[in-house]
Amino acid sequence: xxxxxxxxxxxxxxxxxxxxxxxxxxxxxxxxxxxxxxxxxxxxxxxxxxxxxxxxxxxxxxxxxxxxxxxxxxxxxxxxxxxxxxxxxxxxxxxxxxxxxxxx
Numbered sequence: 764x765x766x767x768x769x770x771x772x773x774x775x776x777x778x779x780x781x782x783x784x785x786x787x788x789x790x791x792x793x794x795x796x797x798x799x800x801x802x803x804x805x806x807x808x809x810x811x812x813x814x815x816x817x818x819x820x821x822x823x824x825x826x827x828x829x830x831x832x833x834x835x836x837x838x839x840x841x842x843x844x845x846x847x848x849x850x851x852x853x854x855x856x857x858x859x860x861x862x863x864x865x866x867x
Contacts, residue, residue: 777852782837784830784846787823 790799801810803819811819823831829844839848 777854780850780852782840782847783833784840785833786830787820787828791817791820791824 790802794802796813799813799816802816803811805811805815828842830842830846832840832847836842837847837850840846841848
């Protein structure tokens with residue numbers, strides 16, 4: 764009986780999570796003043812102006828940051844351009860799968 768050749772799951776057997784990031788150069792090139800306004804918050808909680816956002820993005824480039832996380836940076840985040848390396852999802856037990864359930 765022939766066996767079926769299945770390729771390995773590219774995102775692992777249980778999936779993989781990737782956090783999104785922002786291209787700093789792309790934002791500087793493509794975002795309008797309206798899109799830049801309020802993109803970041805200042806220390807006092809005030810939303811930044813478009814010029815303040817642009818200055819911050821230029822400062823990030825000067826520091827070698829090509830991408831920024833859209834939220835807190837995850838473990839292994841690469842600011843130089845790689846972004847999130849991906850994170851394996853924990854296995855999820857199917858509540859209806861009686862074969863894999865442990866009996867207490």
